[in-house]
Amino acid sequence: MLLQTLVTGLAIGGVYALMAVGYSLVFSILNFSNFAHGVIIMLGAYFGYYLCSSLGLGIGASMLGAMIGTAVISILNEKLAYRPLRLRKAVPLYFMISAMGAAMFLENMVYVTVGSHFYSYPSFFTGSISIGGAYVGLLDIVALSISTFFIILLTLFLNKTMMGTAIRAASRDMLVASTLGVNIDGLLMVVFALAGGFAGIAGVFLGVKYLVYPTMGVITNKAYIAAVIGGIGSLPGAIVGGLILGLVESFVSAYISTTLRDVFSFSMLIILLLVLPSGLFGKTLDEKL
Amino acid sequence: MLEIQNLTVHYGKIRALDSVSLEVKPGEIVSLVGANGAGKTTLIWTIFGCLKPTSGKVIFEGKEVPAKPNVAAKMGMGLSPERRRLFPNLTVRENLRMGAYLRKDKAEIARDEENMYAMFPVLKIRYTQYAGTLSGGEQQMLAIARALMCRPKLLLLDEPSLGLSPLLTEQLFAKIPEVNATGVGILLSEQNAFKALKVAHRAYVIETGTIAMEDTPQNLLSSDHVRQSYLGFRAV
Ligand SMILES: Nc1ncnc2c1ncn2[C@@H]1O[C@H](COP(=O)(O)OP(=O)(O)OP(=O)(O)O)[C@@H](O)[C@H]1O
Numbered sequence: 001m002l003l004q005t006l007v008t009g010l011a012i013g014g015v016y017a018l019m020a021v022g023y024s025l026v027f028s029i030l031n032f033s034n035f036a037h038g039v040i041i042m043l044g045a046y047f048g049y050y051l052c053s054s055l056g057l058g059i060g061a062s063m064l065g066a067m068i069g070t071a072v073i074s075i076l077n078e079k080l081a082y083r084p085l086r087l088r089k090a091v092p093l094y095f096m097i098s099a100m101g102a103a104m105f106l107e108n109m110v111y112v113t114v115g116s117h118f119y120s121y122p123s124f125f126t127g128s129i130s131i132g133g134a135y136v137g138l139l140d141i142v143a144l145s146i147s148t149f150f151i152i153l154l155t156l157f158l159n160k161t162m163m164g165t166a167i168r169a170a171s172r173d174m175l176v177a178s179t180l181g182v183n184i185d186g187l188l189m190v191v192f193a194l195a196g197g198f199a200g201i202a203g204v205f206l207g208v209k210y211l212v213y214p215t216m217g218v219i220t221n222k223a224y225i226a227a228v229i230g231g232i233g234s235l236p237g238a239i240v241g242g243l244i245l246g247l248v249e250s251f252v253s254a255y256i257s258t259t260l261r262d263v264f265s266f267s268m269l270i271i272l273l274l275v276l277p278s279g280l281f282g283k284t285l286d287e288k289l
Numbered sequence: 290m291l292e293i294q295n296l297t298v299h300y301g302k303i304r305a306l307d308s309v310s311l312e313v314k315p316g317e318i319v320s321l322v323g324a325n326g327a328g329k330t331t332l333i334w335t336i337f338g339c340l341k342p343t344s345g346k347v348i349f350e351g352k353e354v355p356a357k358p359n360v361a362a363k364m365g366m367g368l369s370p371e372r373r374r375l376f377p378n379l380t381v382r383e384n385l386r387m388g389a390y391l392r393k394d395k396a397e398i399a400r401d402e403e404n405m406y407a408m409f410p411v412l413k414i415r416y417t418q419y420a421g422t423l424s425g426g427e428q429q430m431l432a433i434a435r436a437l438m439c440r441p442k443l444l445l446l447d448e449p450s451l452g453l454s455p456l457l458t459e460q461l462f463a464k465i466p467e468v469n470a471t472g473v474g475i476l477l478s479e480q481n482a483f484k485a486l487k488v489a490h491r492a493y494v495i496e497t498g499t500i501a502m503e504d505t506p507q508n509l510l511s512s513d514h515v516r517q518s519y520l521g522f523r524a525v
């Protein structure tokens with residue numbers, strides 16, 4: 001029971017982390033909460049669903065396809081909804097409003113085109129394996145491994161490549177980064193492609209685990225909580241915040257009550273923000289991103 | 290190499306520069322001297338394409354510089370901005386590497402990095418440290434080194450002495466001819482008029498957004514107006 005709860009918590013935490021990373025990446029550069037991100041995760045779930053159930057692709061190929069699809073949507077989202085504001089040097093509030101507009105637009109596009117039905121993915125990773133007497137769901141193990149893999153990849157990218165270094169630099173001073181030759185439009189394309197790609201993976205996991213429906217983006221509010229708990233704008237923060245939230249939920253569900261789960265998450269957020277207003281990793285000089 | 294023609298710049302309705310013309314010839318050190326709020330920083334940012342002028346042109350090596358700083362960098366300009374503006378979340382080394390962002394020649398970049406450490410030895414000691422943890426003087430050296438890492442043909446220095454002790458200012462100003470000797474043109478904006486004039490080949494005096502004087506440092510240093518307004522001498 002303990003081990004199973006732990007793995008389930010880490011697995012859902014890993015998926016929260018994947019989503020939270022997208023919020024944090026965008027926040028670190030443009031200083032606003034990209035509320036269109038949740039809808040892009042929802043679209044990822046749809047893309048994956050159509051690829052595997054209509055086209056009959058395997059889960060790996062479907063996930064890759066979903067990643068590409070959401071990366072493209074995320075880039076378009078930036079170009080159409082945020083870039084014009086950027087060029088006019090608008091304050092973050094306007095970006096946030098534009099993000100909400102983009103979210104409503106995309107959500108309604110789903111209603112208009114595919115309707116409000118609930119879909120379920122074909123079964124993947126339904127088995128469980130026994131570790132030391134405890135049964136651990138295969139899906140949880142796969143989710144945890146894949147999120148870990150992509151988060152490590154992202155960390156290496158941000159810390160070891162020139163483009164990654166430029167993203168970290170621009171997160172502190174976009175203008176000065178551009179005076180060193182960084183093309184900000186190109187850099188934001190990379191950032192939004194990354195956030196979008198991660199949204200695609202997360203969307204597919206959510207779809208496989210739960211169901212696919214237009215308002216499923218609401219689940220991603222929790223990923224936003226995870227990002228805030230960790231300190232929004234911080235990459236380690238997003239990861240740690242995601243894992244903490246996943247573990248808390250899993251343990252509260254298992255040992256206290258499933259219905260109290262969300263009450264716990266939200267209370268935790270409020271208490272944490274009272275104690276540490278900028279989250280666990282927020283604002284420390286060297287660790288934004 | 291740099292030619293500025295009738296540049297006028299506004300912040301909203303406020304006019305910060307009024308028809309400014311100025312020139313830097315190849316290999317020259319040109320100083321831009323003026324009081325607080327005269328418009329030096331505005332001019333520097335506009336030259337680099339960070340501010341869009343209301344009218345007038347910035348021409349670098351025969352080509353007009355667009356209002357895109359990354360293009361200005363590509364054309365061969367380097368900037369050490371006012372108040373340094375380092376990336377505090379990056380190490381000293383990463384800041385230097387950001388300076389070489391546009392360059393692909395890995396071996397040359399590594400060599401230039403060593404050159405910077407030779408020119409500013411304290412940076413070598415601190416190269417794994419976050420730039421945000423450096424002292425003011427160390428940060429200023431890093432800001433200049435970062436700008437040099439892009440191998441600029443023209444280096445724009447905005448108030449390099451800001452916040453430095455007299456000793457550090459002295460050391461820093463000693464580096465300017467050293468950099469210039471490697472063939473880099475320099476446009477230096479400074480409130481410390483005496484030092485800026487001493488180091489320059491030519492200088493401009495800027496007053497409330499217009500160029501008030503242009504001359505050799507010797508002539509400016511002996512002009513009554515400059516002596517009274519910028520060097521603190523009283524009229525006799
Ligand atoms: N972002 C801004 N918005 C509005 N006005 C500005 C802005 N930046 C500068 N100004 C105004 O433009 C004028 C020129 O400022 P600038 O910073 O170019 O002066 P400076 O010569 O660099 O001064 P200092 O020696 O103090 O650095 C000043 O009157 C200043 O108040």
Ligand SMILES: [Mg+2]
Binds near residue numbers: 329331448
């Ligand atoms: Mg200034």
